Amino acid sequence: MSKYHVNEKGYYGPFGGAYVPEMLYPNVEELQKKYREIMREERFQQEFQELLKDYVGRPSPLYLAKRLSARYGANIFLKREDLNHTGAHKINNTIGQILLAERLGKKRIIAETGAGQHGVATATVCALKGLECVVYMGEIDIQRQAPNVARMKMMGATVVAAQSGSKTLKDATNEALRDWINNPVDTHYIIGSVVGPHPYPDLVARFQSIISEETKKQLVEKTGSSLPDYVLACVGGGSNAAGMFYHFLEDEQVQLIAVEAAGHGVDSGESAATTALGKEGVLHGSRSILMQTDDGQVVEPYSISAGLDYPGIGPQHAWLYKSGRGKYVSITDEEAMQAGLLLTKLEGIIPAIESAHAIAYLEKMKFQGKENVVICLSGRGDKDLDNYMKYFGF
Numbered sequence: 398m399s400k401y402h403v404n405e406k407g408y409y410g411p412f413g414g415a416y417v418p419e420m421l422y423p424n425v426e427e428l429q430k431k432y433r434e435i436m437r438e439e440r441f442q443q444e445f446q447e448l449l450k451d452y453v454g455r456p457s458p459l460y461l462a463k464r465l466s467a468r469y470g471a472n473i474f475l476k477r478e479d480l481n482h483t484g485a486h487k488i489n490n491t492i493g494q495i496l497l498a499e500r501l502g503k504k505r506i507i508a509e510t511g512a513g514q515h516g517v518a519t520a521t522v523c524a525l526k527g528l529e530c531v532v533y534m535g536e537i538d539i540q541r542q543a544p545n546v547a548r549m550k551m552m553g554a555t556v557v558a559a560q561s562g563s564k565t566l567k568d569a570t571n572e573a574l575r576d577w578i579n580n581p582v583d584t585h586y587i588i589g590s591v592v593g594p595h596p597y598p599d600l601v602a603r604f605q606s607i608i609s610e611e612t613k614k615q616l617v618e619k620t621g622s623s624l625p626d627y628v629l630a631c632v633g634g635g636s637n638a639a640g641m642f643y644h645f646l647e648d649e650q651v652q653l654i655a656v657e658a659a660g661h662g663v664d665s666g667e668s669a670a671t672t673a674l675g676k677e678g679v680l681h682g683s684r685s686i687l688m689q690t691d692d693g694q695v696v697e698p699y700s701i702s703a704g705l706d707y708p709g710i711g712p713q714h715a716w717l718y719k720s721g722r723g724k725y726v727s728i729t730d731e732e733a734m735q736a737g738l739l740l741t742k743l744e745g746i747i748p749a750i751e752s753a754h755a756i757a758y759l760e761k762m763k764f765q766g767k768e769n770v771v772i773c774l775s776g777r778g779d780k781d782l783d784n785y786m787k788y789f790g791f
């Protein structure tokens with residue numbers, strides 16, 4: 398494994414590790430000891446690949462967006478994760494983790510969710526496998542995200558309201574961790590991004606790495622080379638970006654660009670631009686870069702897109718940023734919304750507002766005319782229609 402991947406101790410450079418309360422050691426240790434071995438098993442890989450194909454609908458197309466390309470003067474390819482079952486990349490990870498949970502002999506699944514996207518992806522695979530599913534969600538998010546709560550309930554999940562603190566994602570995460578401490582033997586905790594204690598960041602990145610694995614093959618067919626000039630993805634916790642970058646990490650000639658949410662602007666006090674504003678520290682069980690006050694209190698993040706509204710980034714991203722392998726930039730609400738509308742008008746594709754952040758960065762790039770650019774279209778915009786309607790007054 399290269400210097401950009403996790404080492405034997407669970408670190409990426411100075412980032413990563415497993416900073417968890419002693420009561421969680423057994424759960425985390427069990428995963429650390431077994432995850433690679435299980436993922437290597439032929440039967441595991443067979444079932445994973447089969448579900449990705451027949452249930453998720455993979456491989457997702459790599460689409461050359463001709464009108465978008467003409468506008469910017471480069472060959473712009475969209476990796477269509479928006480076409481997956483449930484509408485985003487998140488299902489790649491939950492499929493992988495439910496198979497892992499089965500092989501660990503777990504009977505019960507828990508998850509945390511903010512806007513509900515990861516909760517839905519988790520409830521989906523629990524229905525698929527007939528496993529009990531409990532999703533923790535902040536009371537305020539439950540009120541804001543009624544359709545996703547309904548989806549989870551239809552699939553048989555129990556949605557538990559987190560009533561403490563700001564009653565949002567952070568509090569839901571705390572409740573989920575408490576549940577896991579109380580149910581160490583029969584329960585697996587499905588984390589939704591490349592965050593959390595080791596081995597989660599590596600585990601989730603490996604399940605999402607199918608994105609770049611497919612992309613390389615598709616690029617050979619379409620361009621004659623597996624290597625593009627640029628690869629772009631939006632970053633909340635960083636799972637779609639980690640999957641999109643994974644098989645390009647050692648190809649140093651490929652520029653990796655990660656797009657964070659600047660909200661109302663990096664200096665507005667309402668943003669989620671972690672690398673621009675953050676400092677090193679520990680969040681949700683690993684050492685990374687996070688937005689915090691001088692005395693170490695986590696700053697409440699803001700973005701118009703719920704999926705990017707997170708105060709940190711996964712430890713591998715912190716390392717790609719610090720080592721210079723990746724370029725970390727940010728895009729405001731306004732820029733992202735305009736890019737979402739532009740893609741819709743030029744290509745007939747309504748992107749998730751998260752993904753629109755990656756599209757928006759094209760405006761800031763300079764091309765000679767021949768560059769090949771791959772953008773991860775992490776999700777579809779159906780879930781964001783209310784937001785688009787309010788913003789543009791449709």
Ligand SMILES: *Cc1c(COP(=O)(O)O)cnc(C)c1O
Nearest residue numbers: 590633634635636637704751776
């Ligand atoms: C959840 C989500 C994201 C952000 O999560 P990452 O872990 O950073 O990928 C991005 N896009 C969509 C469509 C999402 O649902």
